Amino acid sequence: MPADLAPPPDPVAAPAIDSAQPLLDARALSVRYGGVLANDNITLSVAAGEVVGLIGPNGAGKTTFVDAVTGFTKARGEVSLAGERIDGAAPHRRRKAGLARTWQAGELFTDLTVAQNLAVAVQRTGVWTMFRDIFVGTPPPTDQIAQALDLVGLSSVADRHPDKLALGQQKLVGVARALVGGTRMVLLDEPAAGLDTHESRQFGGELRRVAATGVGVLLIDHDMTLVLDACDRIYVLDFGKIIASGTPSEVRTDPVVIAAYLGAAEELSAAPTDGEEQLR
Numbered sequence: 391m392p393a394d395l396a397p398p399p400d401p402v403a404a405p406a407i408d409s410a411q412p413l414l415d416a417r418a419l420s421v422r423y424g425g426v427l428a429n430d431n432i433t434l435s436v437a438a439g440e441v442v443g444l445i446g447p448n449g450a451g452k453t454t455f456v457d458a459v460t461g462f463t464k465a466r467g468e469v470s471l472a473g474e475r476i477d478g479a480a481p482h483r484r485r486k487a488g489l490a491r492t493w494q495a496g497e498l499f500t501d502l503t504v505a506q507n508l509a510v511a512v513q514r515t516g517v518w519t520m521f522r523d524i525f526v527g528t529p530p531p532t533d534q535i536a537q538a539l540d541l542v543g544l545s546s547v548a549d550r551h552p553d554k555l556a557l558g559q560q561k562l563v564g565v566a567r568a569l570v571g572g573t574r575m576v577l578l579d580e581p582a583a584g585l586d587t588h589e590s591r592q593f594g595g596e597l598r599r600v601a602a603t604g605v606g607v608l609l610i611d612h613d614m615t616l617v618l619d620a621c622d623r624i625y626v627l628d629f630g631k632i633i634a635s636g637t638p639s640e641v642r643t644d645p646v647v648i649a650a651y652l653g654a655a656e657e658l659s660a661a662p663t664d665g666e667e668q669l670r
Contacts, residue, residue, distance in 0.1 A: 411473050413438040413606040414459070414489070414575045419467035421451075421458050428454040429465065430630040436575065436606040441597055443617040443638075444610045446627035447651050452610045453494065455627070456577045460484055460491045471575060488574035492564050492581055498552040504563050505548040508535045512571040538570035541603060542596050558589035562596055575606040582613045594620035618642060626651060 412435035421429040428451045436442045444452055458465035461481035469477040476484050498507050512534060539545045542562040552560050561581050568576050578597075582590050594616045601607050611617055617624060618638040626634040626641060628650045634641060641647055 412436060412470075413440075413472055414608065415468075415470040415473075416455075416459055417468040417470075419455065419458055419465050419469065421454050421463055421465045428630050429458060431467070432627070432630075432632055434608075434625055434632070436608050438574070438606050439601050439604050440623070441601045441607040441609060441621050443621035443624040444608060444627060445612075445614075445617055445624060445651065450627040451630040452627055453579055454630075456491055456579050456608075456610065459577060460489060485571075488572055489577075490568040490571075490573040490575070491577040492568050492579055494580050494583070498560060498563055498567075500551055500553040503549050503551055504539070504544065504555075504566075505532075505535050507552065507563060508538055508567050508570045511567045534570050534572070538566040541569055541600050541605075542566045543599070556589070558585055558593055561585065561589075561593060565596070565600070569600065569605065573605065575608075576600075577608045577610075579610050580612065581609070582611050582616050585613070587615065590616045591619070 414434075414436040416432060416434045419429055419432045419434075420427065430451075432451075432455055434442075434444070434455075444455065446452055454463065457463040458467075459469050461476075461479060461484050465477070467477065468475060471484070471487055471489050474487070476487055476489065479487070499510065502510070536545065536548070539548055542565050544559060544562055544566060547555060547559065552563055555563070561584075565576070565578065565581060568578070582593050585593060590613050597607055597609065597620050609617060609621060621638055623636065624638055624641045625632055626644075626647050633650060634644045634647045636644070
């Protein structure tokens with residue numbers, strides 16, 4: 391085989407997870423866009439098997455943080471995955487190491503089945519892959535796809551098209567697409583947008599199932615019922631800075647958090663109705 395067609399070595403290997411250290415560890419992460427400091431020395435960690443929330447008002451810098459951690463925007467600071475520094479790696483190398491994300495506008499391919507949508511997500515690119523596809527053919531990684539769908543409870547809809555599914559199931563397909571391919575840490579950017587109360591509750595249950603397998607989850611969402619019910623810990627971001635962190639019970643009663651984001655304590659304590667949990 392010609393040397394230039396051989397698959398390149400992967401410089402970012404996936405090390406074994408040490409339970410004594412965070413799975414995701416971001417330290418003093420800062421992002422500046424011109425004169426705007428979008429993220430200001432953010433330090434945040436997620437353990438394996440933990441669901442951690444990141445909340446804050448619109449424009450607080452939540453998506454910027456996800457972009458920085460996953461390599462889609464330049465940042466100062468350190469990002470480690472299972473103890474290995476990855477802040478110098480390109481986005482696809484971080485993905486290969488086991489760090490994945492979803493996008494706010496995470497449209498699915500409606501002309502493909504659910505399983506095919508996941509197959510696209512793990513399709514490798516490059517000269518070697520093109521050569522192999524043309525002359526050999528590349529079967530989809532069916533075991534990985536089946537495992538990811540099972541993690542989110544969608545095994546029974548693998549052969550259906552996304553537009554034939556309920557919105558909550560479509561959202562879970564997006565999560566499964568991020569999980570496929572050996573993901574150890576997933577960052578979910580407003581995955582529950584548009585879900586009603588019942589769908590949101592089911593979605594949160596599936597996230598807990600995913601975390602129970604040892605995957606770390608960072609959840610960004612405005613659905614406070616989902617965040618408070620599903621998360622083990624929560625960080626609160628405002629104007630690019632972490633202003634509070636703690637358990638859901640600690641965060642929901644923190645006066646600083648209430649003033650900056652959550653509104654009146656009575657509103658947060660009240661049971662949501664008709665989707666009112668979507669706080670703005």
